Amino acid sequence: MAELKYESPQTTEAAVALLAAGGPTARVFAGGTDLMVQMHEEMIEPTLLVDIKRISETRQITFEDDYVRIGAAVTGAELGEHAELKAMWPGVVEAVELIGSYQVQGRATIGGNLCNASPAADSVPALIAAAARVVIAGPGGVRDIPVEDMPVGPGRTSLAAGEFVTSLLLPKRAERAGDAYLRFIPRTEMDIAVVGVGVSVTLNPDGTCATARMALGAVAPTARLVKAASDILVGNKLDHAVLEALAEAASDACSPIDDKRGTIVFRTKVAGVLACRAAAIAWQRAEKN
Amino acid sequence: MAKNFVTTTINGDEVEFASYPGQSLLDVLRSELHMTGTKNGCGSGDCGACTVVLNGRPVNACLVLGVELDGAEIETIEGMATGTKLHPLQQKFLDHAALQCGICTPGILTMAKAFLEKNPDPTESEVRYGLAGNLCRCTGYDKIVRAVLDAAADMRADG
Amino acid sequence: MSNDQSTTNYRWVGKRTPRPDGVDKVTGRARYGDDMSVPGMLHCKILRSPHAHARIVSIDLSKAKALKGVKAVLTCAEIPDHPLSEPPYAPIINDMHDISRNVMAREKVLYDGHAVAAVAATSERIARAALKLIDVEYEVLPHVLDPLEAAQPGAPILNEDQFTFGDETEPKVPSNLFRSITGKRGDLEAGFAEADLIIEREFISEPVHQGYIEPLACIATTSEDGCVELWTTTQGHFVIRALCAKLLNMELAKIRVTASEIGGGFGGKNTIYGEPVAIRLSQMTGRPVRMVMTRTEVFRASGPTVGSRSKIKMGAKKDGTITAAEVDTWYQAGAFKGAPVGRAVETYFSSYKIANVRATCYDVCVNRPKVAAYRAPGAPMAAFAAEGAINELADRLGIDPIDFRLKNAVGEGDESLMGSKYGQIGLVEVLEKVKSHPHYAAPLGPNQGRGFALGYWMHGGGLSSVSAHLLDDGTVTVATGNPDIGGSRSSMRVMAAEELGIDIELIKPIVADTGSMGYSHLTAGSRTTFATGWAVVNAVREIIDKLRALAAKKWGISVDDVIWESGQAVPKKAGQDRIKPLSLKELAGMATKMGGAIAGHSEINAGGVGAAFSAQLVDVEVDPETGFVTPTRYTVVQDVGRAISPDYVEGQMQGGAVQGIGWALNEAYIYDAEGRLQNTGFLDYRMPVASDVPMIDTVLVEVPNPNHPYGVRGVGEPCLVPAPAAVANAVENAIGRTMSWLPLSPPKILQAIEELKLAAE
Ligand SMILES: Cc1cc2nc3c(=O)[nH]c(=O)nc-3n(C[C@H](O)[C@H](O)[C@H](O)COP(=O)(O)OP(=O)(O)OC[C@H]3O[C@@H](n4cnc5c(N)ncnc54)[C@H](O)[C@@H]3O)c2cc1C
Ligand code: FES
Numbered sequence A: 001m002a003e004l005k006y007e008s009p010q011t012t013e014a015a016v017a018l019l020a021a022g023g024p025t026a027r028v029f030a031g032g033t034d035l036m037v038q039m040h041e042e043m044i045e046p047t048l049l050v051d052i053k054r055i056s057e058t059r060q061i062t063f064e065d066d067y068v069r070i071g072a073a074v075t076g077a078e079l080g081e082h083a084e085l086k087a088m089w090p091g092v093v094e095a096v097e098l099i100g101s102y103q104v105q106g107r108a109t110i111g112g113n114l115c116n117a118s119p120a121a122d123s124v125p126a127l128i129a130a131a132a133r134v135v136i137a138g139p140g141g142v143r144d145i146p147v148e149d150m151p152v153g154p155g156r157t158s159l160a161a162g163e164f165v166t167s168l169l170l171p172k173r174a175e176r177a178g179d180a181y182l183r184f185i186p187r188t189e190m191d192i193a194v195v196g197v198g199v200s201v202t203l204n205p206d207g208t209c210a211t212a213r214m215a216l217g218a219v220a221p222t223a224r225l226v227k228a229a230s231d232i233l234v235g236n237k238l239d240h241a242v243l244e245a246l247a248e249a250a251s252d253a254c255s256p257i258d259d260k261r262g263t264i265v266f267r268t269k270v271a272g273v274l275a276c277r278a279a280a281i282a283w284q285r286a287e288k289n
Numbered sequence B: 001m002a003k004n005f006v007t008t009t010i011n012g013d014e015v016e017f018a019s020y021p022g023q024s025l026l027d028v029l030r031s032e033l034h035m036t037g038t039k040n041g042c043g044s045g046d047c048g049a050c051t052v053v054l055n056g057r058p059v060n061a062c063l064v065l066g067v068e069l070d071g072a073e074i075e076t077i078e079g080m081a082t083g084t085k086l087h088p089l090q091q092k093f094l095d096h097a098a099l100q101c102g103i104c105t106p107g108i109l110t111m112a113k114a115f116l117e118k119n120p121d122p123t124e125s126e127v128r129y130g131l132a133g134n135l136c137r138c139t140g141y142d143k144i145v146r147a148v149l150d151a152a153a154d155m156r157a158d159g
Numbered sequence C: 001m002s003n004d005q006s007t008t009n010y011r012w013v014g015k016r017t018p019r020p021d022g023v024d025k026v027t028g029r030a031r032y033g034d035d036m037s038v039p040g041m042l043h044c045k046i047l048r049s050p051h052a053h054a055r056i057v058s059i060d061l062s063k064a065k066a067l068k069g070v071k072a073v074l075t076c077a078e079i080p081d082h083p084l085s086e087p088p089y090a091p092i093i094n095d096m097h098d099i100s101r102n103v104m105a106r107e108k109v110l111y112d113g114h115a116v117a118a119v120a121a122t123s124e125r126i127a128r129a130a131l132k133l134i135d136v137e138y139e140v141l142p143h144v145l146d147p148l149e150a151a152q153p154g155a156p157i158l159n160e161d162q163f164t165f166g167d168e169t170e171p172k173v174p175s176n177l178f179r180s181i182t183g184k185r186g187d188l189e190a191g192f193a194e195a196d197l198i199i200e201r202e203f204i205s206e207p208v209h210q211g212y213i214e215p216l217a218c219i220a221t222t223s224e225d226g227c228v229e230l231w232t233t234t235q236g237h238f239v240i241r242a243l244c245a246k247l248l249n250m251e252l253a254k255i256r257v258t259a260s261e262i263g264g265g266f267g268g269k270n271t272i273y274g275e276p277v278a279i280r281l282s283q284m285t286g287r288p289v290r291m292v293m294t295r296t297e298v299f300r301a302s303g304p305t306v307g308s309r310s311k312i313k314m315g316a317k318k319d320g321t322i323t324a325a326e327v328d329t330w331y332q333a334g335a336f337k338g339a340p341v342g343r344a345v346e347t348y349f350s351s352y353k354i355a356n357v358r359a360t361c362y363d364v365c366v367n368r369p370k371v372a373a374y375r376a377p378g379a380p381m382a383a384f385a386a387e388g389a390i391n392e393l394a395d396r397l398g399i400d401p402i403d404f405r406l407k408n409a410v411g412e413g414d415e416s417l418m419g420s421k422y423g424q425i426g427l428v429e430v431l432e433k434v435k436s437h438p439h440y441a442a443p444l445g446p447n448q449g450r451g452f453a454l455g456y457w458m459h460g461g462g463l464s465s466v467s468a469h470l471l472d473d474g475t476v477t478v479a480t481g482n483p484d485i486g487g488s489r490s491s492m493r494v495m496a497a498e499e500l501g502i503d504i505e506l507i508k509p510i511v512a513d514t515g516s517m518g519y520s521h522l523t524a525g526s527r528t529t530f531a532t533g534w535a536v537v538n539a540v541r542e543i544i545d546k547l548r549a550l551a552a553k554k555w556g557i558s559v560d561d562v563i564w565e566s567g568q569a570v571p572k573k574a575g576q577d578r579i580k581p582l583s584l585k586e587l588a589g590m591a592t593k594m595g596g597a598i599a600g601h602s603e604i605n606a607g608g609v610g611a612a613f614s615a616q617l618v619d620v621e622v623d624p625e626t627g628f629v630t631p632t633r634y635t636v637v638q639d640v641g642r643a644i645s646p647d648y649v650e651g652q653m654q655g656g657a658v659q660g661i662g663w664a665l666n667e668a669y670i671y672d673a674e675g676r677l678q679n680t681g682f683l684d685y686r687m688p689v690a691s692d693v694p695m696i697d698t699v700l701v702e703v704p705n706p707n708h709p710y711g712v713r714g715v716g717e718p719c720l721v722p723a724p725a726a727v728a729n730a731v732e733n734a735i736g737r738t739m740s741w742l743p744l745s746p747p748k749i750l751q752a753i754e755e756l757k758l759a760a761e
């Protein structure tokens, strides 16, 4: 039996040192809502858990000049209670709030959702649509990358040995901007996304679209940015033809699998449906901003 | 396996326990502290039978590590009644027959209490979403929802 | 006698009384299977097959045995083998040959999750680690999951010693088809010839799990003299004792089983899984051994209910008379024979008077866990097919679905296909109640549909034992041998209090262990309030008789001149009114001085079961773009005979309906191409959560069962029977076409909607 050790460092540097020394079987432990399940089911057998929740940087939400910084270990419940953030990025916050139950919300972190690298992780399409960046600390210092470059396959990230995520950066919202996230699950709660769609738009004063980003989850090995969405939306209003094109672009961007959660046909079709619905909500929010 | 020594407050009492890394709070409560009121229905966060309140928030005890709890405050079903006086929720669950087998009951009561503290005047739908993390296979939820709504009304009246 | 049907001014029966075990359950004090620990106990973990079908070539235990903390390792070599049982076969087959192999695989593993070896160690962690050190060499074999495929010649054979029973030609090759049961009457050909409309449909349902929240758990303690004490979560500790004794070749009296509080069962805790393993490990080590299954193990290795394939044909005249009905249904039994085929035939068409009818049901083995009972075993899938066909008939004939059923409804004196004869039944009353219910006429919005279905169930009777004891201070203990799953202690107490004429608070109901009572069959089959309740009535009446005798002795009059009224002995004859009545409490205080303690016993084999009917109305809304279904309104109308504890009767009806919603919409066992179960947890085995369902309205129709002292009919099971069919019918109505394959998951519904759109273009 491999011995399992637990550490709870108070600084980023100490965490990096522990992770680097711990090798490939060392794991960052944030809310534990993925890790505990994976350990319980014996899917993984780590030898070291590095709890990052005592590092203050990972636990804060701070507003800086051009962006909002969300600590990686901020929980869903905390994000949901943050009125200012919720007003600014309602889509991102609602995506995180969709994770699990109230009980799971009390623990699940935004960084954990990203780093677990599930193709169905709810926050990821919303973060990609929001053009969020990930701040990574490691033996070589600090770097930041776009969220879409983080997951590289189911359960795999682009993090190098000894690295971990300290925070996420969301740009400050422009005027007339709005975002939204929708997912499909077969129940109303306690389920994993069969399809997830995040949309973020800014509008021109005349009501046409100025910028747009759309990302899909659960329809490919990683969440993906649908580049075509921006071409379809920018310069246009959300009329029937635009929506049809958007739905088609969303469906075209899918390369899903048949599994216990959904079929290829279903995922492809519903991606288009949710793309339109999410775009409509983001639009409404932008108009009100 | 080496165990860590942890000092916590459980239901207002200082409680010390030794836990090995990897051991869940649920296992600590049930196996080390013999507090078996918190139930084990899945061990994977899906059923809510293990719900406890950790530092003011409801959580699944099966998804929390024992070793991370130094200094933590924990509330369990064993602390819900005051002496021999049942909490209004407990009483309403009896009055409304909101339990059949009762295995889900401690988790649901704990969740409902935490939920009503945040939302003292919920709608039926809010109660249902509030309890979505707690499976009950016996009751079909009807009487549970009624009991929670009724308890909420009484608790509001009692301020 | 209180079975005067007009007497409804009961003091306790039918009232909303507090529940005797309630406080322990809301405070966390009640002890369930996994809440017990015994000093010095070892922890048992079971190694399970990763293959759907494989021959076990070899098992190497040496490394596991060498691990520090491991006290014993066991394989099938430690579990006695038994010969195959011989015909005639009982309706419920408990073949020790099969049970032995299901408890621990012998020649082969037959499903993903099949137990192969077990370890007892000083901690659960060590036991888990030891499992990884057991080397099993498998020869993987082709597998089969579908009952129709499995019944074909050439299919992979699970049990090579199984030959189809009842074939006229003596079978020469083994088959996965164990047997079929047929019920028939009349002349089908003539019946279909009379019909103006004939429909033929196929229906499919997937296996679903009982989904009880408390995992299976037990602790076995053995002693040097060969005695065993077993603590376990079960629906029937006497059955567990019988099965363990038989399997392990032990004497019954040497096994004493105590039932823990039980965290749900629904039929899934009617048999043995880990109990004999824990007993054997305890015998091997001389230490108590505790076995607790994980949720994953519960899904992989304890029985779900059957999945089914049905081919049904029905014919009716324009006026709505059903002229003929015919069905073939293949039930998959899992790895060993024993699907509830008789129950299926019993259920088919049994609400309807049909002159020409045949139902055949086939019991087929496949590479899935052996099925267990689930709330009205065999019936909901049969009702799904039959009610689906009947709804289509009514629809196509343009007849209101309730009128259609009223036209064909069975009545007193009619018989089910398996020969159950109906006494006084409430079917027509139930249908009339649905028709006049505001729900039936309520308007529907866009994308909404309303479904209706009817379910029939004949509950169980059988063996029950009760010991009631009057204590010195006038309190009474009432001990039964039936675990209390959903409030049966409350009903027992109510009936005892009603008979004795005393306050319910003076009565303490107890679930006694197997060492303290006569045999009591399972808390299952909706039988407990009926059969065990009856025994309670008998037992307390014996107490009453003894109290009358005591009073007679005291007064020096004949016992025939003493009656029992409102909790006291009263002289019957005029002129004796100067004798002051003696209360139960006064008599209790006298008893030990005047002859001895007073107790009443009853050991019965209850007959006189009554048919019960449950009718359900449900509204759903379907999202036409995603196929997502929202149940928006649900009403259950059921003949409950008499509701002893209405709170818990309603609770049964509500719980059954919601289980039916899950069954209809999302629950299913999902396998990959290798036959491995994919959804082994609650996250992907999608049972309804609170936000998935509406309030469930209940209407209790009380047409008393004349055979029971209080008119009781079984209520726990009938309510699940029509539920999947009713929900499916609502979806059909919302989208405008028939649906025949459960669960009606969003992908299937969306596909149906798309096909309709294409057809319209
Ligand atoms: C019942 C239940 C329901 C769920 N429902 C949903 C759902 O609806 N949608 C959804 O998306 N997810 C769901 N999840 C999964 C899970 O809750 C989320 O993914 C959650 O956000 C994970 O966060 P965590 O802090 O708990 O992660 P942890 O379990 O602590 O970590 C997850 C992974 O990320 C790594 N990690 C964590 N933080 C960092 C970091 N800062 N830097 C580098 N690596 C890190 C860990 O090493 C681990 O591999 C559910 C889980 C449960 C148990
Ligand atoms: S036991 Fe923790 S959620 Fe089920």
Ligand code: FES
Binding pocket: B098, B099, B100, B101, B102, B103, B104, B105, B135, B136, B137, B138, B139, C213, C263, C264
């Ligand atoms: S009462 Fe049995 S699970 Fe809720």
